[in-house]
Amino acid sequence: MSEAVLILKEVGKTYTSSSEKLTILKNISFSVEAGKIVVITGESGSGKSTLLNLIGGLDTPSYGTIEAGRYQVDALREEELTIYRRNVLGLVFQFHYLLREFTALENVMLPARIAGNSRSEAREKAEALIADVGLSDRREHYPSSLSGGERQRIAVARALVGEPLLILADEPTGNLDEGNSRMVEDLLFSVVRKHGKTLILVTHDSQLAQRGDQHYNLHNGELLCV
Ligand SMILES: Nc1ncnc2c1ncn2[C@@H]1O[C@H](COP(=O)(O)OP(=O)(O)O)[C@@H](O)[C@H]1O
Numbered sequence: 642m643s644e645a646v647l648i649l650k651e652v653g654k655t656y657t658s659s660s661e662k663l664t665i666l667k668n669i670s671f672s673v674e675a676g677k678i679v680v681i682t683g684e685s686g687s688g689k690s691t692l693l694n695l696i697g698g699l700d701t702p703s704y705g706t707i708e709a710g711r712y713q714v715d716a717l718r719e720e721e722l723t724i725y726r727r728n729v730l731g732l733v734f735q736f737h738y739l740l741r742e743f744t745a746l747e748n749v750m751l752p753a754r755i756a757g758n759s760r761s762e763a764r765e766k767a768e769a770l771i772a773d774v775g776l777s778d779r780r781e782h783y784p785s786s787l788s789g790g791e792r793q794r795i796a797v798a799r800a801l802v803g804e805p806l807l808i809l810a811d812e813p814t815g816n817l818d819e820g821n822s823r824m825v826e827d828l829l830f831s832v833v834r835k836h837g838k839t840l841i842l843v844t845h846d847s848q849l850a851q852r853g854d855q856h857y858n859l860h861n862g863e864l865l866c867v
């Protein structure tokens with residue numbers, strides 16, 4: 642039996658303004674085993690990003706607990722959160738967030754350098770991952786001279802280079818046309834499988850659901866196993 646990389650217990654999120662209480666997530670419990678790909682679908686506004694932000698320590702739950710690796714994420718202080726994100730997570734967002742003044746290769750090397758790899762180790766890992774996403778010939782390019790799909794492929798390589806325990810992807814193809822979306826999805830799934838990584842992917846695209854090991858749907862604040 643594989644160990645759980647992530648465990649959520651009875652997690653909820655509400656936003657309270659002066660006039661109303663808005664329930665976004667209710668009593669969400671699930672766990673993810675090492676090496677699994679979990680796809681969470683849900684319509685726009687269903688709380689997908691909110692859920693990933695809670696797991697990523699970018700937001701705190703109103704109640705419940707979140708354990709990832711050795712960390713109890715909901716209880717971490719700001720400086721511990723930085724360490725948690727650096728040591729445990731690889732992130733891919735809808736927008737690539739590549740640094741414009743660095744080449745593709747330098748962008749991918751950065752998390753490995755921050756994780757303590759030497760320059761040559763970081764370079765070796767980054768080059769291998771850039772090859773995995775099929776962009777070896779573009780590695781010296783700056784983000785501005787890459788296409789949208791290519792930038793996302795570089796962002797996928799960057800998410801894996803620090804050897805994260807858990808990769809979180811929030812609609813990574815949301816800004817791409819259909820052809821590029823399929824290509825980035827294929828590469829994300831294949832590179833995650835090749836490296837035996839654990840992935841949580843949230844998307845409004847229900848077609849992607851079949852490609853994971855587990856599929857959940859977010860609806861009315863509740864997470865249903867599909
Ligand atoms: N800081 C906030 N304050 C109040 N409501 C918020 C806040 N952040 C998100 N929401 C609301 O939470 C709901 C879920 O948002 P989100 O998680 O971004 O959905 P999704 O990613 O599925 O499109 C939306 O109705 C959104 O307006």
Ligand SMILES: [Mg+2]
Pocket residue numbers: 689690691811812
């Ligand atoms: Mg979202």
